[in-house]
Amino acid sequence: MTALLLEGLARHFGEREALGDVSLSLGEGQTLVVFGPNGAGKSTLLRVLATLLRPHAGQVRVLGSELPQEAWAVRGRIGLLGHEPLLYRQLSARENLRFHARLHGVGETRVEELLAAVAMTDRSSEAVRTLSRGMLQRVAVARAVLHDPELLLLDEPYANLDPAAVELVRPLIGATSGHTRVICSHDPSGGLAEADVVLGLRAGRVALVAAAHDVQPDAIAELYR
Amino acid sequence: MSAGTDVPVSAGTEARSRGERRAPPSSSVRPDPPGLAATVAALLRKELLVELRTLESVPGMSLFAVTTFVVFHFALNRNSVEGDLASGILWVTLLFAAILGVNRLFVADAEEGGFDGFLLAPVDRSAMFVSKALALLAYLVVLELVAVPAFSLLLLGPSLGQALPGLLAVLALGDIGVAVIGTLVAALAVRTRARDLLGALLALPLLVPVVIGGARATAPLFSLTHATGPAVRWLLTLGLYDLVFGLIAFALFDFLLED
Numbered sequence: 001m002t003a004l005l006l007e008g009l010a011r012h013f014g015e016r017e018a019l020g021d022v023s024l025s026l027g028e029g030q031t032l033v034v035f036g037p038n039g040a041g042k043s044t045l046l047r048v049l050a051t052l053l054r055p056h057a058g059q060v061r062v063l064g065s066e067l068p069q070e071a072w073a074v075r076g077r078i079g080l081l082g083h084e085p086l087l088y089r090q091l092s093a094r095e096n097l098r099f100h101a102r103l104h105g106v107g108e109t110r111v112e113e114l115l116a117a118v119a120m121t122d123r124s125s126e127a128v129r130t131l132s133r134g135m136l137q138r139v140a141v142a143r144a145v146l147h148d149p150e151l152l153l154l155d156e157p158y159a160n161l162d163p164a165a166v167e168l169v170r171p172l173i174g175a176t177s178g179h180t181r182v183i184c185s186h187d188p189s190g191g192l193a194e195a196d197v198v199l200g201l202r203a204g205r206v207a208l209v210a211a212a213h214d215v216q217p218d219a220i221a222e223l224y225r
Numbered sequence: 226m227s228a229g230t231d232v233p234v235s236a237g238t239e240a241r242s243r244g245e246r247r248a249p250p251s252s253s254v255r256p257d258p259p260g261l262a263a264t265v266a267a268l269l270r271k272e273l274l275v276e277l278r279t280l281e282s283v284p285g286m287s288l289f290a291v292t293t294f295v296v297f298h299f300a301l302n303r304n305s306v307e308g309d310l311a312s313g314i315l316w317v318t319l320l321f322a323a324i325l326g327v328n329r330l331f332v333a334d335a336e337e338g339g340f341d342g343f344l345l346a347p348v349d350r351s352a353m354f355v356s357k358a359l360a361l362l363a364y365l366v367v368l369e370l371v372a373v374p375a376f377s378l379l380l381l382g383p384s385l386g387q388a389l390p391g392l393l394a395v396l397a398l399g400d401i402g403v404a405v406i407g408t409l410v411a412a413l414a415v416r417t418r419a420r421d422l423l424g425a426l427l428a429l430p431l432l433v434p435v436v437i438g439g440a441r442a443t444a445p446l447f448s449l450t451h452a453t454g455p456a457v458r459w460l461l462t463l464g465l466y467d468l469v470f471g472l473i474a475f476a477l478f479d480f481l482l483e484d
Contacts, residue, residue, distance in 0.1 A: 050341075050345060051344070051345075052341055052344055052345070052484065053484045054483075054484045072347070075344070075345055075346060075347045076258060076345075076346060076347030077347075078345060080341070080345055082338075082341075084337075084338040084341070085338065086337075086338035086339070086341055086342040087337065087338070088271070088275055088333060088337050088339060089337055090274075090275050090278035090279050090333075091271070091274060091275065091278070095271075095274065099267060099270075099271045100342060100346070102259060102263065102264075102266075102267035103259065103264065103267055103268075103342075103343065103346035103348055104256065104258070104259075104346055104347065105256035105257050105258050105259045105263075105347075106256055107256075127278070143342075147256070
């Protein structure tokens with residue numbers, strides 16, 4: 001089954017084209033890794049797929065639902081881990097996760113399981129504003145997978161994480177998690193190792209789209225020149 | 226593969242053999258999304274918790290009201306006021322204090338990604354309007370618990386005791402109007418750069434009828450002749466205004482959250 005189908009996707013911010021004529025398809029359980037320099041449109045693409053931004057042109061089909069018309073049908077089936085952790089700074093990690101759990105109809109045992117999975121149980125009662133960026137990222141990972149989404153949208157998911165923390169979150173958001181994933185990355189070798197399909201963006205346009213085994217790291221590096 | 230070309234669905238299947246994968250998440254075991262009441266309860270609980278931790282709205286609103294009464298006390302050079310003047314001072318002060326709360330209502334959500342977290346959840350978006358309006362209503366009640374006794378001590382001539390039952394009715398209707406309109410305006414203003422200014426500029430004209438209705442309904446309660454109750458005509462006007470704006474806000478709010 002096709003998890004993502006994009007045909008001529010375009011999105012503007014005023015006069016500026018953030019995405020233009022983006023087309024690709026991705027199967028269920030596969031991983032799409034998106035490369036591109038800053039401002040290439042990677043985060044915009046994730047926000048369109050997350051139903052947070054409306055596409056201005058083209059067809060966008062996510063988990064079998066057409067966006068934006070059927071956005072309601074895919075909310076709750078998507079987990080977004082963006083640059084912002086989407087956590088209230090004054091609340092603790094546990095309070096934040098419980099809040100999101102209530103919004104998704106998820107029980108509190110899942111919250112405790114995930115706090116343990118990201119090794120945050122001991123610090124779970126502290127306001128998240130007091131946590132380090134790495135800890136914040138671990139809580140954000142727990143928030144993103146709280147409702148066991150079918151599609152994970154991950155914007156540089158391992159940023160701010162030390163190697164031990166990367167190993168902690170890998171079972172939740174890595175290839176073995178079983179989720180269909182879209183990952184924005186600046187790491188050619190790490191990104192290619194995760195990818196089934198590679199998308200390269202430059203100034204909002206598709207510069208490269210191919211199966212991962214057909215892509216050499218040099219082709220990724222070329223996007224940044 | 227060239228730019229813009231579709232990648233077949235099967236592309237990259239070799240890469241999948243790198244590691245064991247667990248069964249993909251299944252929509253058939255997906256938890257039921259919460260209903261409107263449960264969503265409102267979750268949002269309201271979060272709202273009050275954030276306010277308890279930050280104390281960014283209610284203390285500022287209360288302090289502003291008390292300070293304003295002190296300023297009026299000295300500026301008017303009178304120990305007591307009654308009737309229209311007393312009613313006007315009370316309602317204008319409560320209005321400006323309420324604007325402080327309105328301006329802060331969505332700030333945490335806008336600055337800390339709360340909007341996105343909420344929009345990603347499979348819930349009725351109207352729940353955010355209802356919970357925010359209820360939170361603002363709670364802030365106004367706490368404000369008035371401080372402001373009305375302070376007003377009575379610093380400025381009010383007639384005894385508050387006799388006026389209290391009627392005053393509570395007028396305040397309740399006024400608060401509902403302020404909460405509904407304030408929430409709508411705050412949601413409009415929060416995504417703009419000049420949100421503090423825009424929030425006040427949009428709210429004030431829309432809240433003028435609430436202040437007029439509240440002040441006119443309250444004036445008989447603060448008269449030296451000790452009228453028995455508030456002006457019913459103005460109470461009905463307030464109630465109708467609340468109803469109309471409540472329906473408008475409920476209908477429009479979803480669109481305000483859209484991109």
